Amino acid sequence: MSLAQQISALPAPLLKRLHDRGFEAPRLARWAATLGVERDARNRLPGRVEPPAPDDIAAAPVEGTAEHGRHRERGLAALSAGEVALCVLAGGMATRMGSVVKALVEALPGRTFLDLRLGENAHLEALASRPGAHVPLWLMTSEATERPIRDALGPRLDGARCATFEQNVSLRLTPEGALFLDEQGEPSVYATGHGDLPDALRRSGLLARFLERGGKTVWIANLDNLGATVDPAILGWHLDHGDPLTVEVVDKVGADRGGGPVRWNGKRIITEEFRLPHGFDPGAVPVFNTNTFLVSAAALDALAMEWTYVEVEKKIGDRKAIQFERLLGEITAALEPRLLRVPREGLASRFLPVKDVPELERRRPEIEAIARARGLLG
Template identity: 45%
Template sequence: MNSREIDAATAQLLQRYGFEDIPFEKLKQQMLRGELGEAQNRITGIVEPPEAGDLQALPPLGSDLRRALTERGQEAMRRGEVAAVILAGGMATRFGGVVKAAVEVLDGKSFLELKLEDVRAVAERADARIPVYLMSSFATDEAIRTMAEPLSTERVPIETFSQFISLRIAPDGALFRDESGALSPHAPGHGDLTFGLRRSGVLEAFRARGGRVLMMSNVDNLTATLDPAIIGAHLEFGAALTAEMAPKEPGDKGGAPARVDGRAQIVEAFRFPEDFDQERIPVFNTNTFVLDAAAIDAEFALTWFAVNKAVDGKPAIQFERLVGELTSFLDSAFLRVERHGPDARFQPIKTPEDMDKERPDIVKALKARGSL
């Protein structure tokens, strides 16, 4: 890439958000040689539905086992072993192009404020100190830091770390420019998680204080709360990663647990072989994970995907990596959770219509958990 093609403001952004750690030129050349693209995204191994023992159900509310898991999770919290990670790098294009975390959802409170209220309530009940780590992006970083600073407390301290940054390219490999002629930076996906935690020093500091477990969720999935029972289940499994799976409903698309050459892992929808019937798998990935801090303190050779986009009506390509692929490297457990009712854990809000539809059930669930 010719540095003369990069204006000063974009160069500053690239330097600040770790562009040097993205193998941009290598990926571009692979794309031009036809080594990256939709055909190459598909898994070539033997792909089969998960086996019966691969998916464990979260015990129901009120059961003895649920209470035991809750106590185990709270004990870990009291020992200072648990933190929450909230993915807050997205822009809400369907809410007027603002920072998604800042969108007001309920009684004047934003997604981020409601997520943090839940962590505070859990910390109070457990009498624990639970840090929160917010993963921002170049597009949201300043806003997230401004929002987080007054919300940080001694019991729930907040730190922000950022995803990386890359540049979109045109199909011919040239740097993509929008209608105004400006370059088009983008965040390379939530697969940046472990890399960003390590680059920022957040993971090292958490482990140095005795931290063992990180619970990751999307900022717009308000019922993916910091449930001590989920932490307890993760510890009971003894896995390096526990991924929450929700029942599929008509129209759902997303990654799902499958066996690839005998190993259970999350396979993104676009990676399944074309002749594989994804409806054979009754659940899909909610993008809520519990992660062992020591296990993720390593370099992972995550796959880079060339993703086709339309920007200002023109074709563009961006390179992304996905956090779910960690399950192909780490011993992973898959936990089936509810989608509706008081124990629901997957009600993401992607559009204003989603907000109107889901708000009553979200309010009921959060009130039942003492998070409102």
């Protein structure tokens, strides 16, 4: 039976579930046809790739300077005008924390990651001087995290000030290109990555309603990076420079690895390290991407691009499965970014990722200090 026939034979409720979340059977068939042939060609950037130029990376405004004060006032004005939405990537399961929903893990005693993001949202609304101004909080969830997060939010989930929307899904394949079936003989559904955000956000209707109300900027950050709070001075810097996209980067330290900025055929982009051409030295890139983006809402709504879905091999039980994912940083191929180097140390740190329990335990003092300093604890 061909892959197309396998998909057509799936139960109608499953097909509806898939298509409601962006699944396209012809696209999966095209991917299946390249298995074992083009993985490296698909995953790596073609053409000329060079390190970023020295003047490609700007420094964040320093608190206490006139520049910082000027940008902060611009950012506060945008918050007060209701022109900013905070979009948090909350689709992940904390596989290294017991495979629970990461949003509901206690980042601090008695306070989950979700609690702290809600605290940030309340603090931002307090900063806005105009009565009634609010900063919408949008959480991009996955099928696995949507219901638990909605249950945790309860009545706060009003669709206006607080809302969730689900990312896309697809079906895993065997290395031979057939549907991968789990131990129960069912197709294996997975989320296709945080690059789903532009499509999923448009599908939700949240972006269109935000634009209708005069919304201008969407601030995107990882749930588990509690350093990446909305900073009025950085917001003002982004607005004052007038480009559709700003990406926060931090200096590499020691053996740091990760995606970062390069020049691709002369153009600034963000890319993952595994997408660099053979022979390119990642050490030539002095900073890496924090996955914090400030993007024009209008540009995000109008974004039209051909996404690269990278091929990834996964171990499901004792078997190999293939899935195709896209990465949010690739929006820089369509919207050339400004790159802003931000601090990663002390109370000014904007990079506090938490991937497992030991890292969370180690970072808790930093997280608590920053949460108190930035109003996340209410």
